[in-house]
Amino acid sequence: MPELPEVESIATRLREGCSDHPPLPGLLIQDAQVLWEGSIAAPQPQAFAERIRNQQIAQITRRGKYLILLLSRDALLIHLRMSGDIFILPKAAALPPHARVTLTLGNGMVFVFTDPRKFGRVWLVSQAEEVLSGLGPEPFDDSLTPERFHQHLRQKKRALKPLLLDQSFLAGLGNIYTDEALHLARLHPLTKANLLTIEEARRLLDSIRRVLTEGIQRNGASIDWVYRGGDFQNYFRVYQRAGEVCFVCGAPIQRIVVGQRGTHYCPNCQRHPDG
């Protein structure tokens, strides 16, 4: 589930607090436990706890799908990949299933990174940029104008679906929001990027921003057994709706596989340029 809106929701909750826990900025990290070494991308897993100990949480942000905690000396970056999640619990509480890394906080609570599938990764580095340097622009960046977006698209011959999933082209979109954005923009997932007109590029950028905004407003999507508190899953227009009717035209939503990813679209609203 964790695409840009889900990570943004988590970052906001950690930064501002909620009914279950106070804001994290200002708290001290007293200790750390690595329960699954594979989750630690940097530094060496054995060096992680020692290095993070006694650093204070200064600021919490997001870049693409990365959750970023700026600490007194280092930056802690977390990528949730397919099944990662973050819990803040009382120190005395039982650890949730699949806990991989824990941080003991100064207020008697514990920061827990859980991840059933073990795809998620944690980095503790002196500069966040070491990890983020390959990312493309943020979708909401003001400098990403329709004209510039069109320029970028014109340089790519790839199909829109895999291109939008490429984090070096644009940071933050995953399988759900890509399918939703393409439907809103009335563009077929297999359309070649360099064929878009400026008007289509404008429509696509606008659609991307609209679905991401809607996702953030609904606190992200929670589906299957991974629950995250958001309810955007109740407002999907195409994702996981194969065989159901398109809300725009009534045609049945189609599911195809593109780049090994399930891809959902309306064959009537989203016509392939070549038929």
Add this chain to the structure above:
DNA sequence: CACGAGACCTGTTCGC
């Protein structure tokens, strides 16, 4: 450069 396949993992759901 573009693309497909395979790898990394566990859990749920579906079909027989």
Add this chain to the structure above:
DNA sequence: TGCGAACAGGTCTCGT
């Protein structure tokens, strides 16, 4: 009921 196959929000690497 049981069991294997298919599928899942992501990314990396390798071969063509």
